[in-house]
Amino acid sequence: MSPRTPGADLPEHPDFLWRTPEPKRSYDVVIVGGGGHGLATAHYLAKNHGITNVAVLEKGWLAGGNMARNTTIIRSNYLWDESSGLYEHALKLWEGLEDDLGYPILFSQRGVLNLAHSLQDVRDSVRRVEANRLNGVDAEWLDPQQVKDVCPIVNVSQDVRYPVMGATYQPRAGIAKHDYVAWGLARSADAAGIDLIQNCEVTGIDVQGGRVVGVQTSRGRIAAGKVALCAAGHSSVLAGMAGFELPIQSHPLQALVSELLEPVHPTVVMSNAVHVYVSQAHKGELVMGAGIDSYNAYTQRGAFHIIERQMAAALELFPMFARAHVLRTWGGVVDVSPDASPVIGLTPVDGLYVNCGWGTGGFKATPGAGWVYAHTIAHDEPHPLNAPFSLDRFTTGALVDEHGAAAVAH
Known part of the structure; x- marks a missing residue:
C-alpha cells in the first residue's frame, strides 16, 4: 500500500485542515490535552516512531487553552546545562519546523x-x-x-x-504565530491518521493493578495502552484522578x-x-x-x-x-514547579506519562517537548534530554533551578 498523501481523501474545502472523527473504543496511545505540546507529541509519535493509533483528547477546541493565550517568545538562553540542552533542541527544531510541517508558522528570528x-x-x-x-x-x-x-x-x-x-x-531567538503552529501540527497529525477529538473532557483515569488501562470521558470510556497527560495548569487535577500528586x-x-x-x-x-x-x-x-x-x-x-x-x-x-x-x-x-523547570517523563502508574510544570515557558519548548515526550512514550523511558526533568528529582534533590532565567513571563 502506498503511503497516504496528506489531505488526499479529505473534502475540498479551503478551511478544512483536519477531520472531526468520533472516538474509537480503544487506542494504543491517548494524549490528554490538545494544545501545542499535545499536538507536537502526536506529530512526533507518527513522524519519529511510526505510532499512529493515537487519539488527542481536548475538552474544548484544539489549542484553545494556553496555546491560544501565550505571547509566543522563543529562546534557548537558559543557565543550566539541562535546560539549555532541551530548549536549544527545541530552537533548532523551530528553525526547520515550517519545512517539516509544510505549513507557514511565521517564525521570526x-x-x-x-x-x-x-x-x-x-x-x-x-x-x-x-x-x-x-x-x-x-x-x-x-x-x-x-x-x-x-x-x-x-x-x-x-x-x-x-x-x-x-x-x-x-x-x-524570536517569535512565531501560535495559531499557525498549532494548525500545522494538527494538520500533520491528522494526515498520519491520528484522531483529534475536540469537546471531549477526561473525567477519570482507569488504573488496574498499578497500570493505566483507559480514560473516562464526556463522550464515553476509551481504552488505552498508554496515556500521556499534557494539560498544563490542569495536570494536577488529572494526576489526582490516577491516584498521585504532582508538585505543581x-x-x-x-x-x-x-x-x-x-x-x-x-x-x-x-x-x-x-x-x-x-x-x-x-x-x-x-x-x-x-x-x-x-x-x-x-x-x-x-x-x-x-x-x-x-x-x-x-x-x-x-x-x-x-x-x-x-x-x-x-x-x-x-x-x-518548585524549581521553575518542567516535569516530563514517567509517573508512579505504569503506562501513564506526564508533561507539565513549564510555568511561563511552555510555548518556546513546543517542538522539543513533543520530540522528547514522544520518545518517552514510545520507549517507556526518557530521552536523554528530558531525563533530568523526571518526577523523582523532587525526592532525590537533583533540582534544575531556573528561577533566575524564568522569573518573568516569557
Whole structure:
C-alpha cells in the first residue's frame, strides 16, 4: 500500500485542515490535552516512531487553552546545562519546523534582549552568557549603547528608577504565530491518521493493578495502552484522578495587546527587575506580559493591578508607548514547579506519562517537548534530554533551578 498523501481523501474545502472523527473504543496511545505540546507529541509519535493509533483528547477546541493565550517568545538562553540542552533542541527544531510541517508558522528570528538594571543583574547576566556559549548557544553581552543600537526605542537613560546597565542578547531567538503552529501540527497529525477529538473532557483515569488501562470521558470510556497527560495548569487535577500528586501550583498569567501600530519595535525586550516584556506581533500589535498572579487558581482571568503595574513598567522602558491604547487583555493558567523547570517523563502508574510544570515557558519548548515526550512514550523511558526533568528529582534533590532565567513571563 502506498503511503497516504496528506489531505488526499479529505473534502475540498479551503478551511478544512483536519477531520472531526468520533472516538474509537480503544487506542494504543491517548494524549490528554490538545494544545501545542499535545499536538507536537502526536506529530512526533507518527513522524519519529511510526505510532499512529493515537487519539488527542481536548475538552474544548484544539489549542484553545494556553496555546491560544501565550505571547509566543522563543529562546534557548537558559543557565543550566539541562535546560539549555532541551530548549536549544527545541530552537533548532523551530528553525526547520515550517519545512517539516509544510505549513507557514511565521517564525521570526528577531532576537531577544534580557535587560540588566543592577550590578547583581550584570553579574548574573554575564554568567549566563558564558554558560550559554559553553553549551553552544548563541549569546552576547551588550552595553547600554549596544542595547540602543539593537532596539532604538528602549530608554537607556541613567536618570531613571531602573537604569539599563546592559543586556544579554540571543540573536537566533524570536517569535512565531501560535495559531499557525498549532494548525500545522494538527494538520500533520491528522494526515498520519491520528484522531483529534475536540469537546471531549477526561473525567477519570482507569488504573488496574498499578497500570493505566483507559480514560473516562464526556463522550464515553476509551481504552488505552498508554496515556500521556499534557494539560498544563490542569495536570494536577488529572494526576489526582490516577491516584498521585504532582508538585505543581497553578496560577493565572495575564497578557495584553495594544492597538495596531506601524513597525516600531524590531526585537523582543524582557526585564526581570522592571518585570515586563514586550514584542510587536506580525500584524502590528504590541504584545506585553509580566509575572504571574500570586494566588492559585484555574481561572483564565487575573487581577487588574497586575495589568496596571505591567503598563507602568512598560512606560519606564518605552516612554513612546504612553500614547498607545490597550486593545484587549486575557489570561491563561500556568503550572509552576518548585524549581521553575518542567516535569516530563514517567509517573508512579505504569503506562501513564506526564508533561507539565513549564510555568511561563511552555510555548518556546513546543517542538522539543513533543520530540522528547514522544520518545518517552514510545520507549517507556526518557530521552536523554528530558531525563533530568523526571518526577523523582523532587525526592532525590537533583533540582534544575531556573528561577533566575524564568522569573518573568516569557
